Amino acid sequence: MRAPVFGQALRTFTRGGPLVLALTFATYSSIHVTVVALLPTFYVETELLGLARIAPMTAFVAAVNVAGNILGGIAVHRGIARWKLVIATFVLIGLSALLVYDERLIFEVRLVAAVFLSFIAGIIPACLFATVAVVAPTAALVGATTGLMMQGSQLGQLVGPVAMAKVVTWTGTWNTAPITLITAAVAGSLLMLVVRRIERRRISD
Known part of the structure; x- marks a missing residue:
């Protein structure tokens, strides 16, 4: 039983679609987790706020992501192209990141x-x-593809906060924090274009 399972895992990992999708998810998770995880530190250092005030603010910032999930599901259900939604979202993330860490703003x-x-x-x-079923090598590997994508999420959660902390520490200012978020957003957009190409090829086949 081990051989077939190993073979399925290897096939999922070595096929372009699932791996690129996982890396795309990694860019997203690196952005969201980094913002939420380091927001308390950012506010403590720049606003001199106590944790009692910062905690509910951070919790709310994290929670509204769920509403975005619902909005994304509705948009996909209404037929809006997934790749357009993802790239447009990454653009908005990059722009809003510039505002989040601009210490000149109130x-x-x-x-x-x-x-x-x-x-x-x-x-x-x-x-x-919603893209998993399209890029999975076979219908039987949809679960494995989803699992690989979730591993990408874990990768992003690991790399994102460390990268931002390194940049902020090296430059000595939070104004440079958006560098890591924008880099991830650009990478995610480019990866999504690759996913789109793979998806179109799968559909045409």
């Missing part, structure tokens, strides 16, 4: 930008999960 504006970033980012998982 706190309220930056907080609203963080809420918007988390909310709009939620569209991406809905689109990627």
Whole structure:
């Protein structure tokens, strides 16, 4: 029984579609988890706020991502192209990231930008999960493809916060924090174009 399972896992990993989809999910998770995880530190250092005030704000920023998931599902259900949704979302993420960490702006504006970033980012998982069945090597490997995509999520959660912390520490300012988020957004957009090409090829076959 082990051989077939190993063979299925190997086939899923070595086929382009599932791997690219997993890397795309990694860029999303690196953005969302980084913003939420480091937001308390950012506010403590720049606003001198206590954790009692920061905790509910951060929880709300994290929670609105669920609403974005629902919005993404509705958009996909209505027939809006998934690749367009994902790329448009990455663009909005990049723009809002510039506002979140701009220390020249008042706190309220930056907080609203963080809420918007988390909310709009939620569209991406809905689109990627809807793409799994299309890029999976076979119908029997949809589960394996989903599993690989979730491993991509874990990769992003590991790399994202570390990368931002390194950049902020090296430059000595939070104004440079968007560099990592925008880099991930650009990478995610390019990867989604590859996913689209794979998807079109699968459909034409």
